[in-house]
Amino acid sequence: MKFNKDKKDELFIERLELMNSYITQKYQLETLIKSGCLHLAKTRYVDRRPNYISTLQLPTSDSDKETKALYNVKLVEDDTVKDSEKENVNNSNKKETKKSSENKHEGSHFELIKQEDVKENPLRWFGVLVSQSLRSAQTDFQRCISLSVQIANVQLKLKKLEDKLKEER
Amino acid sequence: MALHSAVKGKLLAVIGDEDTCVGFLLGGIGEINKHRQPNFLVVDKNTSVSDIEEAFRKFIKRDDVDIILINQNVAELIRHCIDDHTQPIPAVLEIPSKDHPYDASKDSILRRAKGMFNPEDIAA
Numbered sequence: 047m048k049f050n051k052d053k054k055d056e057l058f059i060e061r062l063e064l065m066n067s068y069i070t071q072k073y074q075l076e077t078l079i080k081s082g083c084l085h086l087a088k089t090r091y092v093d094r095r096p097n098y099i100s101t102l103q104l105p106t107s108d109s110d111k112e113t114k115a116l117y118n119v120k121l122v123e124d125d126t127v128k129d130s131e132k133e134n135v136n137n138s139n140k141k142e143t144k145k146s147s148e149n150k151h152e153g154s155h156f157e158l159i160k161q162e163d164v165k166e167n168p169l170r171w172f173g174v175l176v177s178q179s180l181r182s183a184q185t186d187f188q189r190c191i192s193l194s195v196q197i198a199n200v201q202l203k204l205k206k207l208e209d210k211l212k213e214e215r
Numbered sequence: 216m217a218l219h220s221a222v223k224g225k226l227l228a229v230i231g232d233e234d235t236c237v238g239f240l241l242g243g244i245g246e247i248n249k250h251r252q253p254n255f256l257v258v259d260k261n262t263s264v265s266d267i268e269e270a271f272r273k274f275i276k277r278d279d280v281d282i283i284l285i286n287q288n289v290a291e292l293i294r295h296c297i298d299d300h301t302q303p304i305p306a307v308l309e310i311p312s313k314d315h316p317y318d319a320s321k322d323s324i325l326r327r328a329k330g331m332f333n334p335e336d337i338a339a
Contacts, residue, residue: 121281
């Protein structure tokens with residue numbers, strides 16, 4: 047499929063915008079991670095136990111208890127893109143629109159979902175009465191998870207654009 | 216914002232230093248599946264590059280993992296593996312850590328995207 051110059055310009059501008067938002071979100075993530083780590087350090091300091099917040103508290107494959115993730119991601123197909131793809135199929139011949147297996151995720155995005163059936167809060171790994179700073183750390187890292195999913199979506203869009211431009215060559 | 220659902224989605228895996236792993240697991244992404252495989256790897260000074268590589272390849276092969284979060288300094292150690300992975304899913308995200316700030320010039324996604332801006336693309 048050949049694009050005209052304007053279409054090509056549009057794609058390049060879109061890609062620059064996506065790259066900009068990708069970098070901005072990565073710096074936001076850095077701020078959040080630093081803030082979360084600071085809260086973890088504060089928790090260790092308040093509790094006066096250096097090993098209180100460490101890998102020792104994390105679940106291991108040896109433990110009998112099953113650990114389920116509180117947050118999952120789901121890949122959702124984009125309806126608007128599906129429609130435009132259908133139009134493409136109608137307008138151009140089949141050879142041009144034949145998609146490789148790599149492109150099957152085009153027009154889809156991740157959605158963060160909270161599992162309702164998982165009742166265990168990871169805070170309980172660190173005790174029953176945990177400090178406020180550990181709760182703040184949890185909030186920061188939950189925001190990090192949410193932001194990571196957004197960044198993954200930008201990454202998917204960038205990949206899709208790259209594939210479009212490669213097709214054009 | 217997260218949606219509430221009873222439907223099981225895919226996992227986020229994490230490879231990173233102690234604070235990154237503890238933090239993200241505290242956030243609620245940690246899981247040990249029925250085959251007793253964790254979705255995280257804590258990298259410390261005793262962890263070899265081959266261990267990191269192996270864990271990364273395992274996460275890529277697992278069909279219950281959709282996003283892999285990896286510290287950028289750890290990603291530097293297995294750069295060849297990350298550059299080889301060109302599939303969109305699982306998405307590999309290089310994240311900063313408290314000791315290593317984010318460096319956009321090292322990010323494989325951005326380097327790949329920048330590589331597309333060559334004179335041949337702009338001309339014609």
